[in-house]
Amino acid sequence: xxxxxxNEIRSGMKVMIDNDPCVILDNEMVKPGKGQAxxxxxxRNLKTSRVVERTWKSxxxxxxxxxxxxxxxxxxxxxAHWHFMTKETFEQYVMDREHLGEAKLWLKEQSDCTLTLxxxxxxxxxxxxxxxxxxxxxxxxxxxxxxxxxxxxxKLETGAVVRVPLFVPEGELIKVDTRIGEYVSRVxx
Amino acid sequence: xxxxxxxxxxxxxxxxxxxxxIRHFFAERNVLxxxxxxxxxxxxxxxxxxxxxxxxxEIGSTEEKILYLQTSPEYAMKRLLAAGSGAIYQICKxxxxxxxxxxxxxEFTMLEWYRPGFDHHALMDDMDALLxxxxxxxxxxxxxxxxxxQQHLGVNPHAADAAQLEKIAQQKNISFTGKLADRDxxxxxxxxxxxxxxxxxxxxxxxxxxxxxxxxxAKVRDExxxxxxxxxxxxxxxxxxxxxxxxxxxxxQEARFQRDLLFRQxxxxxxxxxxxxxxxxxxxxxPDCAGVALGIDRVIMLALKCQRVADVVSFxxxxx
Numbered sequence: 466x467x468x469x470x471x472n473e474i475r476s477g478m479k480v481m482i483d484n485d486p487c488v489i490l491d492n493e494m495v496k497p498g499k500g501q502a503x504x505x506x507x508x509r510n511l512k513t514s515r516v517v518e519r520t521w522k523s524x525x526x527x528x529x530x531x532x533x534x535x536x537x538x539x540x541x542x543x544x545a546h547w548h549f550m551t552k553e554t555f556e557q558y559v560m561d562r563e564h565l566g567e568a569k570l571w572l573k574e575q576s577d578c579t580l581t582l583x584x585x586x587x588x589x590x591x592x593x594x595x596x597x598x599x600x601x602x603x604x605x606x607x608x609x610x611x612x613x614x615x616x617x618x619x620k621l622e623t624g625a626v627v628r629v630p631l632f633v634p635e636g637e638l639i640k641v642d643t644r645i646g647e648y649v650s651r652v653x654x
Numbered sequence: 655x656x657x658x659x660x661x662x663x664x665x666x667x668x669x670x671x672x673x674x675x676i677r678h679f680f681a682e683r684n685v686l687x688x689x690x691x692x693x694x695x696x697x698x699x700x701x702x703x704x705x706x707x708x709x710x711x712e713i714g715s716t717e718e719k720i721l722y723l724q725t726s727p728e729y730a731m732k733r734l735l736a737a738g739s740g741a742i743y744q745i746c747k748x749x750x751x752x753x754x755x756x757x758x759x760x761e762f763t764m765l766e767w768y769r770p771g772f773d774h775h776a777l778m779d780d781m782d783a784l785l786x787x788x789x790x791x792x793x794x795x796x797x798x799x800x801x802x803x804q805q806h807l808g809v810n811p812h813a814a815d816a817a818q819l820e821k822i823a824q825q826k827n828i829s830f831t832g833k834l835a836d837r838d839x840x841x842x843x844x845x846x847x848x849x850x851x852x853x854x855x856x857x858x859x860x861x862x863x864x865x866x867x868x869x870x871x872a873k874v875r876d877e878x879x880x881x882x883x884x885x886x887x888x889x890x891x892x893x894x895x896x897x898x899x900x901x902x903x904x905x906x907q908e909a910r911f912q913r914d915l916l917f918r919q920x921x922x923x924x925x926x927x928x929x930x931x932x933x934x935x936x937x938x939x940x941p942d943c944a945g946v947a948l949g950i951d952r953v954i955m956l957a958l959k960c961q962r963v964a965d966v967v968s969f970x971x972x973x974x
Contacts, residue, residue, distance in 0.1 A: 472752055494755035495850075498886070498896045499870050500702055500842035501834065502753075519829040520847065522839075523752075 467529040471504035471521045479511070479532035482519070486511045486530040486583045494523060511581065511588050514566065530583065537580040537590075539572045549580055549590065558587040568592045570625035571643045592643045597652050598622055603635050619648075660970040669954050669966055672788055673745065676765060676950075679784055685741040685767060690730035692747060696929035697722035699914035700870070701921065704751035706760065723749035726947055727766050728871065729932035732900070735768055735943060736935040743767035745950065756962050757892055757952055759971050768945035774872070774883045774899040777944035778860050781887060781895060784948075785858055789957050791889065792857040799864050799881075803841075806849050812865055812879040816840050823847075835921060838867050851891045858889040871907070872898035887948070890956060897946030904936035 469480065471492070478489045487508040496502035502523035509516050511532065521527070540548040540557070547565060549558045558580060562569065571592035572578055581589040603619035616628040619639075627641055629648045640649040659666070680687065697705030705722040724730075726748050734742055748764040769777055782794045803811040807822055814822075819840035823830060828847045834840055853859045862885035866874045869882035883899035901907055911928045918925060951963040964970035 472754075494753065494758055495846040496702075496753065496758070497842050497846060497850075498893055499700070499868065500845075501839040502702065503843065503846060505847075517829070519831060520843070521830075522832045522834065525832045 468526045469529060471506070471523055471525055471527065474504070474506060474527060479530040480508070481528040481530045482508060482510070485513070486532050486588065487517075488532075490516065496523070511583065532588065533582045534579050535582060537578055539574065539576045539578050539590075541574050547590075549578070549587065551580065552577075558582075560587050560590060564588075565590055567643070567646075570623060570646070571596045571598070571641070573598065573623050594642065594644055595640055595649065596643055597638050597640050598625070600629070600633065600635050600637050600639060603629065603633070605634065616648075656973060659968045660964040660973055661966050661968055665954075665958055665960070665966050666968060668958055672954055672957055673950070675787060676745065676784070679787055680743045680767065683741070683780075685743045685769070686739065688731065688734060688739065688742045688744050689746070690724075690727045690734070690744065692724050692749075693721050694724050694730070694929075695721060696729070696927060696931070698725050699911045699918070699926045699928060700725075701914055701917050701923055706749045706751050725750055726764060728945070728947070729929050731766060731768055731945070732940055733932065733935040735770065736938050736940050741767070741769050748947075754971055757955070759951065759963050759967060761971065761974065762963070763950040763967075764947050765950050766945065766947040768900075768943050770941045770943040772899075772944040774862060774885050774897055774944050777897050777899075777946055778862070778885055781860070781897070781946060781948070782858075785887075785889070785894075785953075788953060789858075789889070794858040794860050794887070795854070796860045796862065798862055802849060802853070802861060803844075806852075807844060811841055812881075819844060835917075836867075838865070841865070841868075850888060850893070854888040855890055858887055858894070861886045861888065869901070869910070870896075870898065871901050871910075873901050885946075892952050892956065893949070894952055894956075895946050895948040897944060899944045900940060900942075902936065902940045902942065904933055907936055908933050 474489055474492045476489050476491055480487055480489060487510050489506060489508050491507040493505045494502060495505055504521050504523050505518060506521060507518045536552040537549045538552060540550055545562050547560050547562060568578060568590045577593055579591045580587055598621040600619045601622050604617050616630055618626050619629040620626050627646060627648050629639060633651060638652040638654060640652050642649050693708060703725050705725050708721045708723055710719045710721045727744050727746055731742060731744060745765050747761055749761050753760055769780060778796065785791045800811055803809055809822055816837045823843055826848050863881040864884045866880040866882050869884060872882045872884035874880050874882050885897050886893060887895035951967055954966045955963050958966055960966055
């Protein structure tokens with residue numbers, strides 16, 4: 466297994482900390498001019514999603530994690546389990562609903578997604594940055610009101626609720642930025 | 655491939671302006687500007703400071719000689735003082751292996767100056783006057799190392815052992831993984847995590863009289879406990895300067911270098927040679943003086959209210 470020294474650690478790297486796979490969020494060197502140098506490293510535990518900050522002596526080693534992001538498709542779910550298939554190898558993976566996190570708000574059957582595999586097992590799933598979903602429930606549209614001010618809640622076909630402008634009617638397809646959970650635009654069928 | 659500067663041209667003009675003010679400050683005080691080699695046959699023995707090697711070859715020869723980019727102009731400037739230069743200052747580049755970050759660049763600009771007849775307190779007056787000119791700061795707060803540790807962590811930094819310091823780190827919820835070499839490293843951990851980020855926010859803070867074990871090139875005063883006549887300057891959580899009432903005793907200096915070499919050996923660090931020209935200059939006689947090195951990029955960063963040194967140097971390391 467590859468090993469990084471604290472000085473090589475960059476945000477986005479996947480490493481093993483306390484036997485859990487983690488993703489690095491930030492790494493700042495702190496060094497008294499005449500003293501011991503340290504690296505204050507902020508990371509997210511990929512199993513628990515908890516963000517932690519910890520200090521290492523500069524130059525100490527951290528093991529890399531066998532974590533891989535693969536393009537996949539969400540197939541279907543029964544109540545507790547969601548089923549995915551990788552696009553390149555057509556391998557199928559199952560994840561428990563409670564481990565899906567935010568992604569479950571944005572994925573409908575046949576949606577593309579990114580599956581994070583750790584030691585060959587699915588660890589996390591991420592929706593694409595932008596998804597197109599149908600509004601299944603919202604107050605009647607106010608025609609001609611394109612001011613964009615205010616807005617109203619709209620329930621999407623996946624169950625997620627986002628705020629949309631007043632003029633957007635039920636049954637419409639809209640584009641959503643999944644990173645912030647916000648309406649972007651209407652989409653013509 | 656990004657070719658543009660990392661600093662805006664406005665910042666570079668401000669930078670030139672501030673450096674002109676620094677030169678004016680020293681001209682007014684009759685301190686001589688000097689220029690010493692960046693490339694040297696020796697580097698420092700200090701285990702926590704790593705010089706960047708450069709390969710030198712005579713024309714027509716295949717023999718490669720390892721020289722070093724200086725980590726600071728200290729030894730060369732003290733050789734000038736020993737030769738009778740009187741008060742001197744220098745604005746130059748210094749180099750440190752592997753030091754990259756928000757407030758670190760492996761190549762950085764240093765202002766270093768020496769004042770014969772000054773002790774570290776008199777030199778702090780000089781420093782305070784300079785910072786008030788460059789950063790428009792209020793007069794600095796001055797606290798001794800022991801009082802600051804007592805005040806923030808309730809511990810005597812001269813008496814506590816490594817185990818006690820480790821316990822305080824745990825109580826302060828510092829999550830640390832690894833082994834530290836000695837008591838001083840634990841003091842560094844507590845300092846960088848608990849004290850440095852919170853002190854010197856309104857006005858610069860001058861921290862003086864360090865544990866004797868952290869004397870570096872400062873005189874140690876034989877008090878109870880013995881303390882090093884050394885000071886550091888912090889402002890808004892950033893270390894700006896390190897100064898000494900300079901050690902004049904050649905034998906004591908050589909003994910400290912030998913201790914560095916022993917530490918290097920015990921901790922598997924590369925061997926270094928002692929700069930014998932510097933020791934020879936001390937044997938000849940260094941005048942009683944105080945000297946300090948100030949990180950100019952960081953000062954300019956604070957003067958221009960920037961968050962990273964990359965914002966105030968033309969091409970930061972990754973674009974150099």
